[in-house]
Structure formats: C-alpha cells, structure tokens
Amino acid sequence: MAFVSSGYNPDKPMENRISDIGPRKYDEFYPEVIKNNKGKWLYHDILEPGILVHVAESGDKIYTIRCGGARLMSTSLINEICDIADKHCDGHLRFTTRNNIEFMVDSEDKVKPLKEDLESRKFAGGSYKFPIGGTGAGITNIVHTQGWIHCHTPATDASGPVKAAMDVLFDDFKSMRLPAHLRVSLACCLNMCGAVHCSDIAILGYHRKPPLLDHEYLDKLCEIPLAIAACPTAAIKPSKVEFKGQEVKSVAVKDDRCMFCGNCYTMCPSMPLADKEGDGIVIMAGGKVSNRISAPKFSKVVVAFLPNEAPRWPQTTTVIKNMVDAYASNANKYERLGEWAERIGWERFFDICELDFTHHLIDDFRDPAYYTWRQTTNFKF
Amino acid sequence: MAKHDTPLLDQLESGPWPSFVSDLKQEAEKRAKNEAGHELQIPVDVVDDLLGILELSFKHGKTHWKHGGIVGVFGYGGGVIGRYCDQPELFPGVAHFHTMRIAQPGAKFYTSDYLRQLTDIWDRRGSGITNMHGSTGDIIFIGTTTPQLEEIYYEISHNMNQDLGGSGSNLRTPADCIGQARCEYACYDTQDLCYNLTMEYQDELHRPAFPYKFKFKFDGCPNGCVAAIARSDMSFIGTWKDDIRIDDEAVKAYVGGEFAPNGGAHADGDWGAFDIQKEIIALCPTGCMKYEDGKLEIDNRECTRCMHCINAMPRALRIGKETGCSILCGAKAPILDGAQMGSLVVPFVEVNADDDYQAIKDVIEPLWDWWMEEGKNRERLGETMKRLGFNALLEATGIAPVPQHVQEPRSNPYIFWKEEEVEGGWTRDIDEFRKDHQR
Ligand code: HEM
Ligand code: HEM
Ligand code: SF4
Ligand code: SF4
Ligand code: SF4
Ligand code: SF4
Numbered sequence: 001m002a003f004v005s006s007g008y009n010p011d012k013p014m015e016n017r018i019s020d021i022g023p024r025k026y027d028e029f030y031p032e033v034i035k036n037n038k039g040k041w042l043y044h045d046i047l048e049p050g051i052l053v054h055v056a057e058s059g060d061k062i063y064t065i066r067c068g069g070a071r072l073m074s075t076s077l078i079n080e081i082c083d084i085a086d087k088h089c090d091g092h093l094r095f096t097t098r099n100n101i102e103f104m105v106d107s108e109d110k111v112k113p114l115k116e117d118l119e120s121r122k123f124a125g126g127s128y129k130f131p132i133g134g135t136g137a138g139i140t141n142i143v144h145t146q147g148w149i150h151c152h153t154p155a156t157d158a159s160g161p162v163k164a165a166m167d168v169l170f171d172d173f174k175s176m177r178l179p180a181h182l183r184v185s186l187a188c189c190l191n192m193c194g195a196v197h198c199s200d201i202a203i204l205g206y207h208r209k210p211p212l213l214d215h216e217y218l219d220k221l222c223e224i225p226l227a228i229a230a231c232p233t234a235a236i237k238p239s240k241v242e243f244k245g246q247e248v249k250s251v252a253v254k255d256d257r258c259m260f261c262g263n264c265y266t267m268c269p270s271m272p273l274a275d276k277e278g279d280g281i282v283i284m285a286g287g288k289v290s291n292r293i294s295a296p297k298f299s300k301v302v303v304a305f306l307p308n309e310a311p312r313w314p315q316t317t318t319v320i321k322n323m324v325d326a327y328a329s330n331a332n333k334y335e336r337l338g339e340w341a342e343r344i345g346w347e348r349f350f351d352i353c354e355l356d357f358t359h360h361l362i363d364d365f366r367d368p369a370y371y372t373w374r375q376t377t378n379f380k381f
Numbered sequence: 382m383a384k385h386d387t388p389l390l391d392q393l394e395s396g397p398w399p400s401f402v403s404d405l406k407q408e409a410e411k412r413a414k415n416e417a418g419h420e421l422q423i424p425v426d427v428v429d430d431l432l433g434i435l436e437l438s439f440k441h442g443k444t445h446w447k448h449g450g451i452v453g454v455f456g457y458g459g460g461v462i463g464r465y466c467d468q469p470e471l472f473p474g475v476a477h478f479h480t481m482r483i484a485q486p487g488a489k490f491y492t493s494d495y496l497r498q499l500t501d502i503w504d505r506r507g508s509g510i511t512n513m514h515g516s517t518g519d520i521i522f523i524g525t526t527t528p529q530l531e532e533i534y535y536e537i538s539h540n541m542n543q544d545l546g547g548s549g550s551n552l553r554t555p556a557d558c559i560g561q562a563r564c565e566y567a568c569y570d571t572q573d574l575c576y577n578l579t580m581e582y583q584d585e586l587h588r589p590a591f592p593y594k595f596k597f598k599f600d601g602c603p604n605g606c607v608a609a610i611a612r613s614d615m616s617f618i619g620t621w622k623d624d625i626r627i628d629d630e631a632v633k634a635y636v637g638g639e640f641a642p643n644g645g646a647h648a649d650g651d652w653g654a655f656d657i658q659k660e661i662i663a664l665c666p667t668g669c670m671k672y673e674d675g676k677l678e679i680d681n682r683e684c685t686r687c688m689h690c691i692n693a694m695p696r697a698l699r700i701g702k703e704t705g706c707s708i709l710c711g712a713k714a715p716i717l718d719g720a721q722m723g724s725l726v727v728p729f730v731e732v733n734a735d736d737d738y739q740a741i742k743d744v745i746e747p748l749w750d751w752w753m754e755e756g757k758n759r760e761r762l763g764e765t766m767k768r769l770g771f772n773a774l775l776e777a778t779g780i781a782p783v784p785q786h787v788q789e790p791r792s793n794p795y796i797f798w799k800e801e802e803v804e805g806g807w808t809r810d811i812d813e814f815r816k817d818h819q820r
Contacts, residue, residue, distance in 0.1 A: 126403075163396070269447055
C-alpha cells in the first residue's frame with residue numbers, strides 16, 4: 001500500500017491551496033423538470049405510500065419514489081443508488097432531511113419499472129435495500145446520531161436501535177393509517193446532536209453514573225481547568241488525592257450534581273462514564289416542529305429508563321409500538337401525538353398507553369420545572 | 382471469510398428495514414477483493430475492524446471510541462472530528478478513525494457523476510463508510526487516518542470544487558428544505574438564500590470566532606420540514622402577508638369527494654367522507670374560516686398562517702403572493718438549561734435576491750456582533766438571549782418591539798426603567814423634597 005499523493009505538498013501547505021469555496025451550487029444538480037418548474041408548482045398528490053406526484057403550472061409533472069435507508073451507508077450502496085439513478089432518472093437523485101432517498105422521474109410510465117427495480121433489491125442478509133414508503137400520515141425514517149459506530153460519549157447505540165425500531169414500525173412506514181404523520185428520532189446522549197427534543201417520539205441515550213476518575217493519569221492527560229469549565233452544572237472541583245502513597249493533582253466530582261452529560265469526558269479522557277448497567281434509553285413523546293394547528297412543542301419524558309438490550313432493544317421497541325398503536329386508535333384525524341395527549345390530558349395518556357408514572361417524570365430541574373406542575377383543579381381521575 | 386465473528390450484529394441482518402450490518406459486510410468484502418485495483422491508502426480491513434469493534438460495543442454495552450484531540454486541515458477550525466479507538470491492538474484498522482464533513486448541496490440534490498467522484502476518493506483514501514447525511518446536513522465521511530485528511534481535502538477542492546462543512550464554535554453548515562424546487566408551499570427560494578449566506582459567511586464557517594456553534598436553517602413555510610424553529614440559532618421560515626388564494630371550484634371538488642384531502646395522506650385510515658366543517662373550519666386555530674352555501678371564506682387578517690387548511694386542500698388553497706420570511710432566534714437542544722424553541726425576532730422580512738438579501742444580512746450581522754461581544758464561552762445565542770433578556774437583543778439589532786414578539790405581556794410589573802425614560806431624570810434634590818414633606 002504505497003502512499004499516493006494528491007498533489008498536496010506538506011512542506012508548503014499554502015501552495016495552490018483552494019479554500020472557502022463552499023458547497024457546490026444547488027442548481028447544478030436539479031433534474032430538468034425541476035429546473036423548468038421551480039417556484040411554479042401547483043399541488044401534489046400521494047399516489048400510494050412512498051410515491052408522490054407534483055404538478056406544475058405548466059402541466060409538467062414529477063413523480064417521486066421515496067425510499068427508506070440506513071443513513072450509515074457504504075460507498076457500494078451509494079454507487080448502486082447511482083446506477084439506479086442512471087438507469088431510470090437521468091442520473092439525478094436526492095436525499096431528504098430524514099435520510100430517505102428520493103428517485104424522481106418525469107412521466108408516469110417510468111414509475112412502475114423504477115418501483116419494481118427498487119423493490120427487487122435486497123441485501124444478502126434478506127432486508128430491503130430500498131423500501132418504498134415514508135409519506136403522509138405514517139412513520140418515516142428515523143433521524144439519528146452516531147452511537148457506538150463513532151462517538152465517544154454515547155449512552156446507547158444509534159444504528160442498532162434504529163434498525164430494530166424500524167423493523168417493528170415497518171408497516172407504518174409502508175402505509176398511511178395514522179391520524180397524522182409521526183416522526184421518530186434518536187440521539188445517543190443528552191447532547192442530542194440529532195435535536196430530538198421536538199419529535200413525536202424520541203429515543204434518547206442516557207448515562208446514569210457519574211464519571212470514573214483515573215487519578216493516576218488525570219493530570220497527565222488532561223488540562224484540569226478545561227475539564228472543570230466543561231461541566232455545565234459545576235459539579236467538578238480541583239482536588240489533590242493520594243495515589244499509591246503520592247499526592248497527585250486531580251479532580252473531585254460532586255456526584256449529586258452530575259447530570260451525566262459526558263462533557264467532562266470530551267475534555268478529559270481520564271473521566272469516562274460509560275457503564276453497561278448505568279446506560280440506557282429514555283423515551284420522550286409529544287413534540288412537533290410544524291406550526292400546523294398548534295405551536296411547535298417539546299417532547300416530554302414518558303419513560304425514564306429502559307436498559308440497553310443489544311442487539312434488538314425489545315423493551316424500547318415494544319414501548320414505542322404500543323404508543324403508536326394507542327395513538328392510531330384514539331387520536332382524531334389531523335391530530336399529532338402531542339396534540340392528542342394534551343387534549344385527553346397526560347394522565348389519560350399514561351392510562352391508555354399503559355405506561356407507569358414514576359417520580360422521575362416530574363420536572364425538578366431549575367426554573368421551568370414549576371410551570372409544569374398542575375396548577376388547577378381540573379384533572380381527570 | 383469475515384475477520385471477526387459478529388453474532389450479535391448478525392441478528393440485525395434479518396427484518397425488512399435496510400440492514401446497515403449487511404451493508405458494512407458487503408463493503409468489507411468489496412475492500413478485500415479490491416476489484417477496482419485501488420492503491421488503498423488506509424488499511425484494507427478497516428470495515429472488518431469497524432464491525433469487530435461495534436460487535437464488542439454490543440457485547441459490552443459501551444462505546445469503544447476515545448475523544449480525538451485536535452486534528453484538521455490547515456487553516457480551518459472545523460470540518461474534521463478526530464477519533465481513536467480504545468482497542469487498537471484488536472482492531473488496528475480503526476485505530477485512527479476521523480470523520481470529515483463535506484458541505485452538502487442545497488436540498489441534497491445530486492447527480493450520479495458527482496457522487497461517484499466522492500465515492501472514488503473515499504474508497505481510496507478512507508473507509509468507504511459514510512453518513513448520508515449527518516444531522517446538521519453534511520455528507521459525513523466516517524473513518525480515515527490523519528495523513529489522509531489533507532490529501533482528501535486537496536482532492537475534493539481541486540478536482541471537485543467542493544469544500545468541507547463546519548464544526549466547532551463557528552457557523553455550522555446551513556441546511557434548507559426542498560422548497561420551491563418541488564414544493565408548492567414554499568414562500569421563498571430556500572436553496573438560494575441558503576447558498577448565498579453560506580458563501581457570504583465562509584470565513585465564519587471555517588474559522589471559529591464565535592462563543593459557540595451557530596446554525597442557520599431555512600424552511601420554506603411554517604410546516605417546518607428541516608425543523609428550523611427547533612434546531613437552529615437562526616431560522617428563516619417562509620410566510621406571507623396577503624390573502625390565501627382560493628380556487629372555489631377545487632374547494633367544491635374536495636367537498637364532493639373528487640379530490641382526496643391532504644394530498645391523499647390519510648388513504649389507509651378509516652376516516653369516512655371528507656367533512657369540510659369538521660376537518661377544516663372547526664380545526665382552524667383562529668376560527669377565521671367559514672363555509673356557507675358552497676362558498677369558502679377566510680378572514681385573512683385573523684389567519685396566523687398555520688398551514689392546516691392549505692395542507693389539507695392543496696389543490697384549492699395556495700399561499701399568498703406577498704411572500705417573505707419570519708426570522709426566529711435562539712433554538713437549541715436541552716443542554717443545559719432546557720430546550721429552547723426559536724423566538725420570533727423579525728415577523729416579516731423580504732427575501733430579495735436582487736439586492737443580495739441585504740435586509741436579511743442587516744439582521745444577521747448586528748446580532749452576531751452582539752453575541753460575540755456579550756456571549757460567554759460555550760453559550761448558544763438562545764442562552765445569551767435568556768441571560769440578558771429579549772430587550773437586549775432588540776436594542777442590539779435596532780428592531781422595534783411589537784406585540785408579535787410575545788406570547789403574552791409580562792405578568793410581573795418589575796420593569797427596569799432606565800433613567801432616560803423617566804421625565805426629569807433620577808437626580809433629585811432632597812431639600813426640595815423636604816419643603817413639602819417633614820422628616
Ligand atoms: C403538518 C405538518 C407538515 C406538513 C403538511 C408537511 C408537508 C410536507 C410536504 C408537502 C413535503 C413535500 C415537499 C416535497 O418534497 O415536495 C414535505 C417534505 C418533508 N417533510 Fe414535511 N410537512 C410537515 C411537517 C414536517 C415535520 C414536522 C417534519 C420533520 C420533523 C417534516 C419533514 C419533512 C421532510 C424531511 C421532508 C422532505 C423534504 C426535504 O428533505 O427537504 N415535515 N413535508
Ligand atoms: C453540547 C451539545 C453537543 C455536544 C457536546 C456535541 C458533541 C458532538 C460530538 C462529540 C460529535 C462527534 C460524533 C462523532 O464521533 O462523529 C458530534 C457530532 C455531531 N453533532 Fe453534536 N454535539 C452537541 C449538540 C449538537 C446539536 C444540538 C446538534 C444539531 C442540532 C449537533 C449536530 C451534530 C452533528 C450533525 C454531528 C455529526 C454526526 C451526526 O450527524 O451524528 N450537535 N457532536
Ligand atoms: S448525541 Fe451525544 S453520543 Fe450521540 S453523536 Fe452526539 S455527542 Fe455523540
Ligand atoms: S458528566 Fe457532565 S455533569 Fe457530570 S461531571 Fe461530567 S461534565 Fe459534569
Ligand atoms: S417546509 Fe414548507 S416549503 Fe419547505 S418542503 Fe416543507 S412544506 Fe415545503
Ligand atoms: S392557515 Fe391556519 S389559521 Fe389560516 S385560515 Fe388556514 S387553518 Fe386557519
């Protein structure tokens with residue numbers, strides 16, 4: 001494996017350097033019919049789950065087939081997507097914000113061959129490469145973060161629970177039986193790179209043990225002031241500790257102030273906090289970002305903790321599936337999960353979804369907590 | 382023959398949803414065969430070792446990645462996340478496993494030619510594993526070694542006219558919804574505004590100068606498909622000022638059952654015939670609609686543009702013609718003081734490409750100046766706003782207060798009057814006072 005130079009000269013990094021050029025411009029990649037009709041679309045219809053038609057003022061139409069996909073994706077699969085785009089779509093395609101792949105064609109007769117082609121492709125293990133769905137009042141792909149595949153602070157995996165959950169929710173990806181659309185998201189620690197805090201259902205990794213302290217190495221590997229400054233709750237103090245008869249500089253953590261965020265570990269590798277029993281999943285529900293009918297809402301914690309049960313997280317997927325089914329059979333048409341919960345009252349939500357209410361679900365974190373307590377005599381038995 | 386046994390991961394190959402495990406395995410085999418005859422610049426078994434280390438995490442219930450320290454490309458403060466594994470002897474292929482963020486094009490439209498150029502580089506110089514896409518929007522190349530970072534950057538910038546995205550305390554790669562490219566609800570050209578601002582602020586994107594990260598997101602309408610209102614420090618959400626356009630004939634077609642409501646989004650539910658009173662008029666949150674004698678009327682002055690009626694009857698109702706966007710500021714995920722939704726700062730601003738979006742830049746720049754001046758280290762804009770108050774933001778940006786800024790006026794009267802607001806000022810003479818008031 002010989003080193004092959006790109007042309008970059010490490011001794012003169014500025015030689016021929018190109019920088020600050022940004023992304024490629026969007027319109028280089030538009031399919032022809034989009035170029036021609038941009039800003040002049042009249043309406044759309046969902047022909048069947050996963051297949052949309054958009055109609056322009058000119059009468060032009062664009063047919064879109066939306067496919068779910070794992071966002072963790074190999075170049076082999078991307079090249080296969082390119083082959084499909086070349087064969088059916090003049091080489092064009094796009095991805096949605098929720099990691100779906102969209103193939104677009106400009107006439108109805110091209111839809112069927114494309115659809116059959118996509119449905120015929122499976123991985124060696126048997127799963128679909130390009131399941132079609134994710135439109136309308138159903139469940140689309142889960143947006144998620146890195147988990148055990150790449151990050152250093154996750155309290156759960158991302159790709160694994162997502163695969164397990166989408167297998168369980170697959171029928172609702174392929175159909176549109178729900179009262180409104182339902183968005184599921186996953187973030188593998190409370191930093192929430194995926195910003196899951198406004199999802200109908202959020203799966204959140206959560207640590208429950210404060211960091212371990214590797215006193216022997218702490219001062220050698222870390223800038224102690226940076227570790228202290230990283231802690232959002234000021235739980236870390238400098239401290240001198242006895243280690244093998246020697247006094248070493250280290251830190252002390254006030255355990256009852258720790259919110260298990262892992263920011264200290266980001267700054268200081270001698271403060272790891274991952275733990276098999278400690279780590280697991282929080283389920284949140286009832287958020288939305290759309291302004292439709294009611295204002296955007298945050299998701300609320302409805303299950304304080306479920307263990308990490310690799311490889312298929314059965315308790316997590318069961319809780320989610322039950323919640324989706326309860327919502328499907330009880331909410332009104334157009335009502336999002338959170339709107340339904342608010343209409344019937346959260347006490348009724350816990351009833352219907354058969355979820356236990358525990359003290360963990362009562363907010364006790366700083367100011368906003370007070371406003372979440374019930375301040376009326378109107379409640380349901 | 383797989384390098385490592387992966388009995389736990391193997392259980393994720395079954396089931397209908399695309400299996401990332403199967404995909405990783407096919408990639409591992411592709412690299413082992415190397416039919417393209419690449420001079421692979423990082424270990425051939427990198428994907429085998431990725432599977433191996435992930436299996437170990439599944440077994441241990443813990444990650445095996447360590448924080449990466451500072452790696453990057455010359456002159457940029459972001460775009461690369463360093464990563465090392467904590468079992469390099471067992472999994473040498475992923476001992477060094479940094480990610481690179483590649484700035485995605487607007488609305489993530491691609492051509493196969495472009496993607497093949499990327500995959501070719503990534504097969505030779507990286508693991509061949511990606512995220513399509515990361516949560517902020519970039520294409521993420523997962524896994525390469527330090528010496529390859531500059532080589533990859535050189536190749537994408539020289540051969541593909543392509544830059545890295547942002548990470549760190551700087552402007553993160555902005556992201557937009559599909560908007561006017563294919564959506565009839567779009568009130569402005571999200572892709573063009575996103576591209577314009579991305580190019581204008583390249584320096585802010587690549588060189589950390591902010592207290593913390595800063596995100597722009599662009600939603601073409603209040604449906605919010607890129608969730609701008611929830612996850613960007615500054616969100617640009619399309620809206621309009623004039624009347625919803627009504628096509629009476631099409632309304633009749635919905636009422637008569639000719640058109641399926643909501644573009645057919647509820648096709649598999651058992652909802653019965655469309656009922657305009659129940660499904661539209663009664664659900665309008667402002668009660669500003671009525672349907673009488675076969676005619677739909679909207680009192681547009683009272684409409685808050687929630688999109689419900691338009692979403693439900695897209696062939697009959699269209700957004701107005703006098704379009705622009707609202708700017709909301711300060712959204713963030715919960716860490717630390719709790720999640721924050723964006724707060725409305727500019728109710729309406731024109732989105733005008735002809736003058737290079739000056740009216741929008743006139744909001745962004747004073748706001749940044751204020752945040753860079755006042756923001757503490759690692760304080761998101763929303764937190765600075767919370768700490769110093771909404772009025773401080775209005776003052777800094779020169780935006781006049783309007784009732785649209787609040788959900789409701791304050792319920793405490795603790796107004797911190799400023800001296801110059803009070804007639805006569807605060808300097809008074811106690812002797813003057815005493816003339817009328819005994820001690
Ligand atoms: C009532 C609320 C909503 C309605 C009626 C709505 C409607 C639409 C429509 C019509 C499109 C199609 C645009 C096109 O591709 O032609 C779309 C796309 C999309 N929507 Fe929504 N949407 C709503 C809320 C949301 C929410 C809350 C999310 C995410 C949290 C979301 C995520 C998406 C995504 C990812 C796309 C693909 C477009 C892209 O990637 O830019 N939508 N939505
Ligand atoms: C204090 C809060 C946060 C911290 C400490 C943090 C830290 C990190 C770290 C360490 C990674 C690297 C993961 C890897 O190994 O690839 C990462 C990735 C990322 N973060 Fe954050 N993050 C925070 C909040 C957020 C938020 C709120 C967003 C977006 C709304 C975000 C967007 C991303 C994105 C897009 C990535 C790339 C990987 C992915 O898509 O999963 N981060 N973040
Ligand atoms: S959510 Fe937490 S664990 Fe997951 S990628 Fe982000 S920082 Fe890492
Ligand atoms: S995990 Fe977070 S809260 Fe706990 S000590 Fe570390 S930085 Fe502080
Ligand atoms: S945010 Fe509005 S304009 Fe943009 S894609 Fe979604 S529905 Fe269309
Ligand atoms: S957009 Fe919303 S508020 Fe306006 S008329 Fe339609 S339903 Fe009513």
